[in-house]
Amino acid sequence: MKAEILDHANLMQAAEFIAEMNTLPESHIGYLGTSQNEIFQSLEEMNRDAESAAFIIREGEALAGFLGADADLDKGTAELWGPFVQENELMGLLWEKALHYFEGKMHTYLLFSETSNQAAAEFASKNGFRLQSAQTYMELKAHSCNGLRKVSLLPIQRHGEFIHLHDTVFPHTYYSGKEIIERMNADHKVYTFDDADGLNGYLYTEYNREEKEGSIEFIGVNPSKRKKGIGRKLLEMAIHDLFMNSGAKSIKLCVGTANEKALSIYKKAGFTVERSLNFYKLDIRE
Template sequence: MKADILDHANLMQASEFIAGMNSLPQCHIGYLGTSKNDIFHSLEEMNNDSESAAFIVWKDGAIAGFLGVDADLNKGTAELWGPFVQRYEFMRLLWEKALHYFEGNLHSYFLFADTANLTAAEFAARNGFKLQSAQTCMELKGNPSNDLRDVSLLPPHCHSEFIHLHDTVFPHTYYTGKEIIGRMNDDHKVYSSGEADGLNGYLYAEYNREEKEGSIEFIGVDPNKRMKGIGRNLLEMAIHDLFMNSGAKSIKLCVETTNEKALSIYKKAGFKVERSLNFYKLDIRE
């Protein structure tokens, strides 16, 4: 029994295998969707990314284990898509294959798994991952309001101010302010709130046209201007734009479970709790 590298010929088979598991809380990994088509497109992108790789274990002619490594070699970090396994011993095969493949190129690995996913929890414990936070993932379906709203997008002259604010509020996260600026397009938007004295706050959201799904990635407010409803106004602006202008059918977000104030704001906006996940990190330099 050994782990092989996933190739293009196995993408559909792997998508079906993952879709069958990721829809179950006890197997769910937060970096992937639950529909076969969504997963197929994610695997296709990974397969075309020279920095990343995925590994599979076969048993009796069928896939019995999968682990994807969505890597950023420039940062030396990677998100783990899995492990999705039918038997515990397959975890070791997949992980050893991944570590050997990326040896010397990656120093940090991230795992985002449903709290009910005991397989992922055991994998994390066995391999030295440390629990970083508990996250509550929420979803808003349908547009709760048809009220007209002005949509304010981040103007070019505020780019440097935005970068400073984002990197201050979220100093160690998956996108820097500069990276978000580089991602901005019709489906990746930064909504802004500002006055004469500068930028008060922002919200960064992404839209998946194929799935008709929006995602709220970051909401940042100037620490000196909080408690003034800026975050809520930005949220309402993004919800309106995603539903009314982009055509979203649903919007998702994740927030730290301990952030009761944010949870309250999202619930008042109509978001419902979808699932709870644990975020783990392994730093092999430690």
């Protein structure tokens, strides 16, 4: 058997293969959803992206392995979607194909897998990935929000303050303050809390209209304004807007497992733990 590049004609077969495996904790990867339709959409986007690529292994007409690399050539990084395999020995073939494909273009690979996914943990260890952190996925189902809440969104005159605050609180993360502003639209919102001192806190969400699912990506509070309930107020604002105004059926988020204070705030707001995942990183320059 050998690894080959996934083409458009095989996207649905790949989506079915991944969905079946990603519902199981022992083979779950965090960058992808669990519904076949959602995964198919993600694969379509990857297929249209000239920078990214996916690789498969066939056994007869059936798929036996899949590995996707959602790449950003400007940053030299790629998120790994997989490996998903029927037999663990196939991981090496997929990984070798990906490394050869991106040789000279990529220096950092990221892997996000369920803590009970021992195959992914062994793959990470064998290939030099380092465990960066443990993350907890949480979800809040739609419910009635009592009372009207004023929704305060980031105005253009606060863009500079926002960029400074976000890049200070999250100096090395997947979206910079400037990138978040570039992503802002009717479904990608930055909620704010400010006073006479300026911008004291913000919360950034993204909403998937087709799935009717919101996601909380970042909550940042000015260090000098912490322990004043700003994060809780921003959370209440975003929950109200997503459920009551956008029509979300659920809201998801990811938080560091060691961040007990944040976990407590989210649990009090009604979020429940869905998954626990490990975040691995490989930098081939090291």
